[in-house]
Amino acid sequence: MNGGLLVAGTTSDAGKSVVTAGICRWLVRRGVKVAPFKAQNMSLNSFVTREGAEIGRAQAMQAQACRIEPTAQMNPVLLKPGGEQSSQVVLLGKPVGEMSARGYHGGRQQRLLGTVLDCLAELRGTYDAVICEGAGSPAEINLRRTDIVNMGIARGARLPVLVVGDIDRGGVFASFFGTVALLAPEDQELVAGFLVNKFRGDVSLLEPGLDMLHGLTGRRTYGVLPFRHGLGIDEEDGLRVSLRGTVRESTVSPPVGEDVLRVAVCAVPLMSNFTDVDALAAEPGVVVRFVDRPEELADADLVIVPGTRGTVRALAWLRERGLADALVRRAAEGRPVLGICGGFQILGEHIEDEVESRAGAVDGLGVLPVRVRFAREKTLTRPAGQALGEPVEGYEIHHGVADVRGGEPFLDGCRVGHTWGTHWHGSLESDGFRRAFLREVAAAAGRRFVPAPDTSFAALREEQLDRLGDLIEQHADTDALWRLIESGAPQGLPFIPPGAPA
Template structure:
């Protein structure tokens, strides 16, 4: 880049869920708006919320062979859009997708490599992952002026010090400036900053350019004595205090959802009375994935997305969504054991099964031992759709655009919808109790089936399409015997979440210690007392 020295800023944390993803997205949009050519990066992510994106050119098979698309964590997908660039697998070269108890599927440069336990990953694959992460960063450095990297969990974990790819190794091979984020809502933010700086490797703490206190509710002046003492004790400036103000970015993973045995209602009532609302039930699967599929529904006025324990009744919900899952078979068995399968079998409202939920709604799953932990080769499905799924080791990963044909589950909506598919296994019409062919439709192309008010599809992101979302909600309101609330231009006052994140950063943080106006890098020796 004509001699320009690319800067890397690593946004690390004192713990998980302190707000790193929001800070990275905000920095990406803020810097892009200031004229920087910026890109996000996360060397290693652990999340079951993934997106299909083009592979980096250097990682594609020669002469067009293999799959041109791969998986990255949704946060890096979001952050790339915040930076006003197209996401690729280089933005998240290593992705771990929790699969079953104690094991995860390893994705490197967008491709599924293996499913393994943590010990196997560190003993057999970590060096490979490290090299892939370094190469991806090098390619981003060649094309951009600033890389905003996101850490994972805490940067001060002694047991991970020699294998911390997302934090310690990234800081080192990227020669990064570090911004340390601490969540004050949970309490102990200042102690966690001091402890993290003491426990992290010295060469990493010497890179810390500043601290961000996140999720603060109240008067900032109350914090001033603690901020002064923290800066005096550590020699690290506090760049600012972020108020508790969610810009509306998608959640990185399903940890933010209620626990499997808990019930929670998500959605802003916007003053809509209860007799003008609908409740969308979502069984809280143990291994739920891509739960961002539900977020567009929860943002609609008059809609409550209800995450249900698996032993809950469906009597008080008006429509049902079966989400994606990283383990279709084990979650299906969990549904059956808890009694939810019987509830779904009797449910008369509209039902949409997304990806793994689609597979579960079918008659049976073949080669189930390739995914489930019980060793059974065939598992009976819920039986609401006349299809069967056969698992294989091949994985489908691609963005798609489909023509939506009328289906009762989506209120008869028609038009063009787009999204992405990430799944293992093929689903076809079954041979056991298949409905008459004149009752079976494929409303969203070949990887979908609908019968009556039940729809199954592999299309993630379905409800991000307004026509599909509004059609499904129309069907839900009809099933509830209610009319949707009359809300005029309810989206008009909703800010773009990327711009909202950028405003959060620009308004509340002093970025001058990062010296972004110059590519020159000052010595870090002796920066801490």
């Protein structure tokens, strides 16, 4: 078998990432050697491979669904937004510079098509099947000429295309039809059919619409996936972190001890790797919420200042909103604060940045004895060590170089009292360390909170991935999906001129 499939979507956030992961997990459970692929990803939520390459965290999650190690070939182009109109371009895991959206789409993107196709060919030569994820919508006709992630890669590699639609948003039939109708004939012939995502209710009520859609497009629907809570794992877009909402106390598993533990995460601009707090949210009795007002810190037992692609910008935002003063007071009172990556830098005394913001010398909040200088070369590592008497693993993605001038050592950063700072992302996924850290936080906060002794974050992630595989296996036509991956799009699919139904 040398199969492939492109999972496209009618919109951003239609469910492409989780559907791709679900198909990967379904295939690997059938004994298929499978790998994920996304030619180009725009995300602030990234990961570091064992070889020191930076890729989208969604592709790392999909590799886990395949039970393989992620590599740079699985996400050859990563765009990390640094503002409204510019992004850092990461090519094969290494940053190659900043570029405006106009400059990128004006020529650079199309020149990367050869590199992207080479990576896909290398994966297809190694694995039985490669499940590719598109980006946004393939019907973004203003960008089709330079597209390398949707129909550009599908046509270049002759991949069949499955279009996913989020019915929970409404208008899914119009979205399916319009997506196909806006494509050129050469692109349409690769669109095999549709997959409905996030359906609530009685499927029999949907079936007449699916039959009509088939009559209008000549394309079948490969499955209707029901709505399931808690499957948005490793989402791509940190800029939309507010859409994750606030975790209500009523939705949290009951605590092991007498109290819950409340964690407030400052929702800084250009937040990166907000998945750092997922392991905390997985703990019974821990309530995690994202906040943007100083009064929301008042009842928090732990405040986290997370990573950000714009450290100086985030620092200014904290000051403008009064959160900076609240953090300084909190640290002085000995109430727990944790800074991760950019958040660690913000808690320091001084920042010298001629790289990211080009702001030069900027005073930090001064609660940790650290001075930070931004280097042009990005640090991309997978460190391991010990803290609080427990083994810890993590990963680092940063330009800032920290000069720690005091305090107690803490994960290559430092702590002063109950304020901690580190560049290590993912450290809270280490179960023993997370429990030890939460015990310290609870003691400092005066809470009778006890971490669950047997919570395994890795096992919970595996359970989530199996749930995705179950969704595909139980609610998709897997026989038809298998034929599609193995043999490509059916021949003779009709062309739909735009506006045909009228």
